[in-house]
Amino acid sequence: METPDVFFTKEIAMTQDVIDDFITFCGDCNLVHTDDEWTARNTRFPRRIAHGSILNGFISRCITEHFGPGTIYVEQTLQFKHPIYIGDKITILFKDLVSIKKLTKFTTDVILSETAFHSEDGHTQGTVIATGHAVIVAKKGQN
16 A cells, blocks of 8 residues: 555544444534435435545544644545445545645545455455545645
């Protein structure tokens, strides 16, 4: 998974507690995130899926971990390619770093690193779950 252009990786587990905390925080209790039976009957997914927006929070956390406190997260694009199920582990990768003046832009990829659901089509270790770009403003003194 590591390539020369990757400058940060972080593995994170998608647990029921993460989902519950996100629902409490934002109020998004869409049945696709809360009810396995409803999701299996009414969507293309065999069970409930994690909120895609949780990834933004994880990416923000990783930005602070890598670039340090005071770094400002100003832009994020994400394209969701595959679902994340409760019990999956994902790896967030930052790569392709480009700095122009005080802005720093990089690619954000989310890769499925571990799952209990290997038999499902397209849901295997190494699958790209989401991809996008982030832009940050360097903290004071960092250019």
